[in-house]
Amino acid sequence: MSVIKYYWEDFIPGEVATFGAYHVTKEEIIEFASVYDPQLMHTDEEAAKKTFMGGLCASGWHTCAMSMRMMCDHYLLESAAMGSPGLDDNKWRAPVRPGDILSMKRECLDRRVSQSRPEMGLTRLRHTVTNQHGEVKMILEGSLLFARRHPGAEV
Amino acid sequence: MSVIKYYWEDFIPGEVATFGAYHVTKEEIIEFASVYDPQLMHTDEEAAKKTFMGGLCASGWHTCAMSMRMMCDHYLLESAAMGSPGLDDNKWRAPVRPGDILSMKRECLDRRVSQSRPEMGLTRLRHTVTNQHGEVKMILEGSLLFARRHPGAEV
Numbered sequence: 247m248s249v250i251k252y253y254w255e256d257f258i259p260g261e262v263a264t265f266g267a268y269h270v271t272k273e274e275i276i277e278f279a280s281v282y283d284p285q286l287m288h289t290d291e292e293a294a295k296k297t298f299m300g301g302l303c304a305s306g307w308h309t310c311a312m313s314m315r316m317m318c319d320h321y322l323l324e325s326a327a328m329g330s331p332g333l334d335d336n337k338w339r340a341p342v343r344p345g346d347i348l349s350m351k352r353e354c355l356d357r358r359v360s361q362s363r364p365e366m367g368l369t370r371l372r373h374t375v376t377n378q379h380g381e382v383k384m385i386l387e388g389s390l391l392f393a394r395r396h397p398g399a400e401v
Numbered sequence: 402m403s404v405i406k407y408y409w410e411d412f413i414p415g416e417v418a419t420f421g422a423y424h425v426t427k428e429e430i431i432e433f434a435s436v437y438d439p440q441l442m443h444t445d446e447e448a449a450k451k452t453f454m455g456g457l458c459a460s461g462w463h464t465c466a467m468s469m470r471m472m473c474d475h476y477l478l479e480s481a482a483m484g485s486p487g488l489d490d491n492k493w494r495a496p497v498r499p500g501d502i503l504s505m506k507r508e509c510l511d512r513r514v515s516q517s518r519p520e521m522g523l524t525r526l527r528h529t530v531t532n533q534h535g536e537v538k539m540i541l542e543g544s545l546l547f548a549r550r551h552p553g554a555e556v
Contacts, residue, residue: 282466283473284478285478299484305469306485311460311463311466312437314460315438318440327440332461332491332492333488335487335488335490338487
């Protein structure tokens with residue numbers, strides 16, 4: 247693990263950060279979907295044109311995975327992250343296509359110290375994924391756990 | 402696309418289906434995470450022992466992807482599925498480990514015809530993922546869109 251830059255204290259409600267980019271390719275869309283989501287709209291460029299999606303697009307789970315990679319590269323790998331209990335909301339707003347360049351906006355919505363484990367805290371974050379034209383592709387809302395820099399301090 | 406067996410009418414509130422299995426391997430955990438979620442608990446067996454997870458475990462997004470593959474194989478590829486607006490809830494309840502054999506329970510919670518597009522309907526489903534010991538690993542709740550078998554029929 248690299249040096250830890252971000253603890254629970256470093257995520258401040260109201261704060262916004264933007265990061266990315268992730269270049270989406272046809273090859274990666276098909277490779278991911280062939281293993282995990284082999285619906286034709288994700289695996290077959292020609293057949294996808296005849297589906298309700300009108301052409302090849304990424305599995306929604308692939309969009310989640312690509313977003314996670316951007317989150318890792320921008321802050322999670324340098325943080326005291328201790329996992330996530332899950333998401334409260336996850337909306338796929340528009341298909342992700344080959345050629346899309348995805349980027350993210352992170353908004354810190356709320357935070358609190360864990361009652362059962364006061365050495366860590368919960369941070370509720372909204373991540374909005376857009377492409378290079380500003381089209382919103384996905385919105386994730388959920389909580390992440392981080393270790394506290396000063397576990398005993400008053401909040 | 403294979404022959405369509407399941408339309409919106411075939412998902413009945415209260416109905417339960419079980420399916421799987423997915424055999425989770427160390428190699429696949431590391432391969433997925435190396436691309437999409439390179440935190441040490443997912444990519445390095447030795448280093449993972451010293452993390453809060455106490456050993457190698459799958460990325461939560463990998464668990465979502467493996468679950469989607471089970472859903473595809475059991476019913477989605479034979480259905481008139483038309484995508485999903487997203488999830489209302491997604492909880493990672495316990496780490497998924499190498500050697501876990503995952504299976505799923507699908508519960509149909511609710512359904513309604515789309516108001517804007519009456520040729521399709523929304524079905525709200527809860528998918529619960531457990532391992533071979535009955536340990537709950539993940540719960541997904543969200544809506545899927547399906548074409549209707551009888552678009553004009555009274556509901």
